[in-house]
Amino acid sequence: MPRRKAAKLQAELAPVATATDTATSVVATTATKVTNKTRSNRKKPQKTKAEKAEAQDAHYALVFKAAFAVTEIFKSFDLPCVVFGSLASKLYGSSRCPKVCRNSSTRFSRPDRHGSPKGC
Amino acid sequence: MVLLKDVDLLVMQQLEPPLETAVSPDSAPVQPQPYSAPELKNLILRTNSRNFYLKMPRDPEAEYRILWYRESYLGPECKVDILVPGIMHLPSMPSKRAIWIDGIPLVPFSLLLLHKLQGWDDHRLAEEAHKNRKQQQDAADVRKLVALAALREDLKSTPWDDPELFSDEFMELSRQRVKEYCRAFPDRVEAWKRLGFEAT
Numbered sequence: 485m486p487r488r489k490a491a492k493l494q495a496e497l498a499p500v501a502t503a504t505d506t507a508t509s510v511v512a513t514t515a516t517k518v519t520n521k522t523r524s525n526r527k528k529p530q531k532t533k534a535e536k537a538e539a540q541d542a543h544y545a546l547v548f549k550a551a552f553a554v555t556e557i558f559k560s561f562d563l564p565c566v567v568f569g570s571l572a573s574k575l576y577g578s579s580r581c582p583k584v585c586r587n588s589s590t591r592f593s594r595p596d597r598h599g600s601p602k603g604c
Numbered sequence: 605m606v607l608l609k610d611v612d613l614l615v616m617q618q619l620e621p622p623l624e625t626a627v628s629p630d631s632a633p634v635q636p637q638p639y640s641a642p643e644l645k646n647l648i649l650r651t652n653s654r655n656f657y658l659k660m661p662r663d664p665e666a667e668y669r670i671l672w673y674r675e676s677y678l679g680p681e682c683k684v685d686i687l688v689p690g691i692m693h694l695p696s697m698p699s700k701r702a703i704w705i706d707g708i709p710l711v712p713f714s715l716l717l718l719h720k721l722q723g724w725d726d727h728r729l730a731e732e733a734h735k736n737r738k739q740q741q742d743a744a745d746v747r748k749l750v751a752l753a754a755l756r757e758d759l760k761s762t763p764w765d766d767p768e769l770f771s772d773e774f775m776e777l778s779r780q781r782v783k784e785y786c787r788a789f790p791d792r793v794e795a796w797k798r799l800g801f802e803a804t
Binding site: 550552560561563566574 | 608609610611612613614615616617639644647651655673674675680681684685686694699702705706707708709710711713715716719745748749756759
C-alpha cells in the first residue's frame with residue numbers, strides 16, 4: 485500500500501476508534517454507577533432472633549469478664565470498687581437483655597460486716 | 605432491645621491517715637492522695653496490658669483516654685469506664701454497702717436507680733446530639749428499674765434518705781427529676797409514688 489493511502493486510511497479510522505473508546509467509557513461509567521447504586525442499596529443480611537440472642541450472650545460474657553478482671557485488679561490493690569450502669573441493672577434483673585437474665589441463676593447475697601460476699 | 609455495652613465502675617478510696625510512728629518528727633505528715641481516674645487506668649494497664657488498652661476519645665483534643673478490654677488481639681472489645689467519687693454526684697460509700705451478685709460488687713439498687721434517672725435528665729438537656737439521642741434508652745431503663753423495684757420484696761423498702769449514698773443536694777435534684785420524669789411519662793406516676801416519691 486502506498487504511504488499516502490495508508491495515512492489517509494489511518495486518519496479515517498482514528499475518529500471511529502475514538503468514538504468506540506468513548507462508548508466503552510460510557511458503558512463502564514454506567515456500570516460503575518449501577519454497581520455503586522447496587523452496593524448502597526444492598527442491605528446487610530438480617531440476623532435471626534437466635535443469632536441476635538447468641539451475639540448478645542457472647543457480648544454479655546465479654547462485659548462480665550471485663551468487669552470481673554477489673555474488679556480483681558482493684559481488689560489486689562485494696563481499692564474497693566462497685567459496678568453501676570447497665571451491667572448492674574442486668575445483674576439486678578432488669579430486662580435490658582432479658583434472655584440471659586431469665587436463664588442465669590443469679591445468686592443474690594448481701595455482704596457480711598467485713599464487706600465480703602456470702603456464697604460468692 | 606439495646607445491647608449491654610460497657611462496664612461502669614466506681615472506685616472508692618478510703619485512705620488511712622499516716623501512722624504517727626512512721627512520720628519523721630522534722631517533716632509534716634504526708635496525707636495520701638486519692639488516685640485520679642487516669643491514674644487508676646494506668647494501674648490497670650500496668651497490671652494487665654494483655655487485655656486492657658487505651659483509645660482516643662471522640663474529641664481528639666481531649667486529654668483523657670478511654671479504657672477498653674478484649675480477650676484476644678483484634679477480638680471483640682468492650683469499654684470500661686472508671687469513675688471516682690465526686691464525679692456526677694457519685695458517693696464515696698463504704699465497701700460494706702456493696703451488693704455482691706455473681707462475684708461482682710454492685711452499687712445499692714437505690715443508687716443505681718437515681719443515677720440512671722440523673723443520666724436521663726442530663727441526656728435530655730444535653731446540647732450534643734449523640735448524648736441527646738440516649739434519653740429514650742435512659743427513660744426505658746428507668747422504667748424497667750422502677751418495675752423491678754416494685755417486683756422484688758428486697759427492693760421495696762429502699763431507703764431514700766441515706767446520707768452514705770446520697771448528699772442532700774443530689775437527693776433534692778433527684779426529687780425534682782422524679783417529677784420531671786413523671787411529667788414526661790404520666791403513666792409512671794403511680795410506680796414512683798409506690799417507691800415513696802412525690803411524683804406530681
